[in-house]
Amino acid sequence: MPPAEPGGLHVIEFRDVGKRFADGTVGLESLSLTAREGEITALVGPSGCGKTTSLRTVNRMVEPTSGSVHLDGRDVADADPAQLRLGIGYVIQQAGLFPHRRVIDNVATVPVLQGLSRREARSRAAAVLERVGLDGALAQRWPAQLSGGQQQRVGVARALAGDAPVLLMDEPFSAVDPVVRVELQDELLRLQAELGKTILFVTHDIDEAIRLGDRVAVLRVGGRLAQFAPPAELLAHPADGFVTEFVGRDRGYRRLGFVEAGALPLVDLPTRRDGGADPPGEWTVLLDGAERPVAWLAPDGGRHDLGSVYTTDAGDGVQEGAGTLRGALDAALSSPARCGVAVDAEGRYRGGVAADDVLALLEREPAR
Amino acid sequence: MRAFGYEIDELVVAHVLLAVVPVLLGLVVALPLGWWAHRSPVARRVLVPLSGALYTIPSLALIVVIPVVLGTPILSPLNVGLTLTIYTVALLVRSVAEALDAVPDTVTTAAVAVGYRPAGLLLGVQLPLAVPVLTAGVRVASVSSFSLVTVGALVGIDSLGTLMTSGFEQAYPLMVAAGVVGSVALAFLFDALWLGLGRGLTPWSRAGV
Numbered sequence A: 001m002p003p004a005e006p007g008g009l010h011v012i013e014f015r016d017v018g019k020r021f022a023d024g025t026v027g028l029e030s031l032s033l034t035a036r037e038g039e040i041t042a043l044v045g046p047s048g049c050g051k052t053t054s055l056r057t058v059n060r061m062v063e064p065t066s067g068s069v070h071l072d073g074r075d076v077a078d079a080d081p082a083q084l085r086l087g088i089g090y091v092i093q094q095a096g097l098f099p100h101r102r103v104i105d106n107v108a109t110v111p112v113l114q115g116l117s118r119r120e121a122r123s124r125a126a127a128v129l130e131r132v133g134l135d136g137a138l139a140q141r142w143p144a145q146l147s148g149g150q151q152q153r154v155g156v157a158r159a160l161a162g163d164a165p166v167l168l169m170d171e172p173f174s175a176v177d178p179v180v181r182v183e184l185q186d187e188l189l190r191l192q193a194e195l196g197k198t199i200l201f202v203t204h205d206i207d208e209a210i211r212l213g214d215r216v217a218v219l220r221v222g223g224r225l226a227q228f229a230p231p232a233e234l235l236a237h238p239a240d241g242f243v244t245e246f247v248g249r250d251r252g253y254r255r256l257g258f259v260e261a262g263a264l265p266l267v268d269l270p271t272r273r274d275g276g277a278d279p280p281g282e283w284t285v286l287l288d289g290a291e292r293p294v295a296w297l298a299p300d301g302g303r304h305d306l307g308s309v310y311t312t313d314a315g316d317g318v319q320e321g322a323g324t325l326r327g328a329l330d331a332a333l334s335s336p337a338r339c340g341v342a343v344d345a346e347g348r349y350r351g352g353v354a355a356d357d358v359l360a361l362l363e364r365e366p367a368r
Numbered sequence B: 001m002r003a004f005g006y007e008i009d010e011l012v013v014a015h016v017l018l019a020v021v022p023v024l025l026g027l028v029v030a031l032p033l034g035w036w037a038h039r040s041p042v043a044r045r046v047l048v049p050l051s052g053a054l055y056t057i058p059s060l061a062l063i064v065v066i067p068v069v070l071g072t073p074i075l076s077p078l079n080v081g082l083t084l085t086i087y088t089v090a091l092l093v094r095s096v097a098e099a100l101d102a103v104p105d106t107v108t109t110a111a112v113a114v115g116y117r118p119a120g121l122l123l124g125v126q127l128p129l130a131v132p133v134l135t136a137g138v139r140v141a142s143v144s145s146f147s148l149v150t151v152g153a154l155v156g157i158d159s160l161g162t163l164m165t166s167g168f169e170q171a172y173p174l175m176v177a178a179g180v181v182g183s184v185a186l187a188f189l190f191d192a193l194w195l196g197l198g199r200g201l202t203p204w205s206r207a208g209v
Helices: A051-058 A081-086 A103-107 A109-113 A118-131 A136-140 A148-161 A178-195 A206-212 A231-236 A241-247 A251-258 A325-334 A355-364 B008-039 B041-055 B059-070 B077-101 B105-113 B118-155 B161-169 B173-201
Strands: A012-020 A026-035 A040-044 A066-071 A088-091 A166-170 A198-203 A215-220 A224-229 A284-287 A293-297 A340-343 A349-353
Touching: A012 A051, A026 A051, A026 A066, A026 A198, A026 A215, A026 A224, A040 A051, A040 A206, A051 A066, A051 A166, A051 A198, A081 A088, A088 A148, A103 A109, A103 A118, A103 A136, A103 A148, A109 A118, A109 A148, A118 A136, A118 A148, A148 A166, A148 A178, A178 A206, A198 A206, A206 A215, A206 A231, A215 A231, A215 A241, A224 A231, A224 A241, A231 A241, A231 A251, A251 A325, A284 A349, A293 A340, A325 A340, A325 A349, A325 A355, A349 A355, B008 B041, B008 B077, B008 B118, B008 B161, B008 B173, B041 B077, B059 B077, B059 B118, B077 B118, B105 B118, B118 B161, B118 B173, B161 B173
Parallel strands: A040 A198, A040 A215, A088 A166, A166 A198
Antiparallel strands: A012 A026, A012 A066, A215 A224, A284 A293, A340 A349
């Protein structure tokens, strides 16, 4: 196990943490792990692997029966639990909002507990709500009046409102539908790019762990660490059969999502700015007035969906697959013309992506 | 207002005081007991059956025994008040425990995780969320209390029950009916009051989904 990162202030360090419950079941055998400052550390594993238990040892909602947990280099066992928790943001499954408080007061909870006046706490809460992308009109609603995705955003806002440098997130996006989940994940990555919190993120979903984690800890039942590595490493070199199986199918394809496609050559495609008149005779990209691709025109003039579009670089917003070989290959494979359309961060046409070029680039990748 | 040889408004005031004060006192006593039963399975196994058993003691017996045990004057309204308080506690211990049980785990866990201490958790989160279930319990206790007050008339404690006992003695059905209708009306009135109070405290529970 790597030693604590030197100089990191908001490091979470598990030192041989064990938890045996009163009924004799072993929640954690002996977990040693360091979550680095400013990173998302994902804890992933099957149910019963002790991921939630380990998360809760950090804010003392679970007391370890052996070992210790250190935050900022200090043993959390020496801190007053309530005081400790005021300095650690917590996002729970299904949001866990207070149903009897309006959205704004849910978010203002921690600042109020920290001793701010209600007025100051509310103004801070309003700022945080804006930051997580919630319409100000929702502030006066009751939690029951929000959608699942909105509730979860409020849950994140509540955790951020205390201005804690450390966040614990316990399967925060597990109860929302897949589309909203991806939105929330993107939102978290965007926030994290701005805020640089030290985040411990528990999930049972390996895809979520790989998508969000700067480093991913795969736990077995009983809280034994099977592997702790950056996602690309996890996909390229699973430590053993358990991790291989847990990581699942399509490892090779998913790993492409971590390979930058910087040197990928773009090919010139025939383009047009109006769809009418004569059939083009070959697959042609139809552009709008702002140079954005709209559709493919088949040789006979029929319009076809673009397929997934490859964004050459991420720009300001986080977009899945942007700038990676996975995004490029997916664009090529999903296009009706057998050649993907590449755009820049603003969505303007840049060129075409050929699957052959992606594979050629992949062959030049150092062997792993 | 005078009717049937009685000051009716005095009887109404006495009836309301004798019924409502024990409900409030009983609630105050039941809250910590119910909280204890909610927290500790052992306490629950003792408190819930015990309070159920209390409710099976006949009211008249209790009203008569209390002065013997506590040395209160035999004609004191305290005997009735105390009896009704005991019944309220008997009904509400279970209600309080169940009302606290009904608070979702994710909410209490979230409250602990964001830094609530136990007292703040109880007053700021658990009790407000327990109000809907608790209101249901209080309404049952209140209706029961309004009807049991009339039993006090048998031992000379004035209430609208007095109209019933005297009406019987005088074979005056209208007077009995006035007592019955009056106490039922009061019970309904206060039931509506508790209901309104409970709703007033929980605007969130009717937030449209």
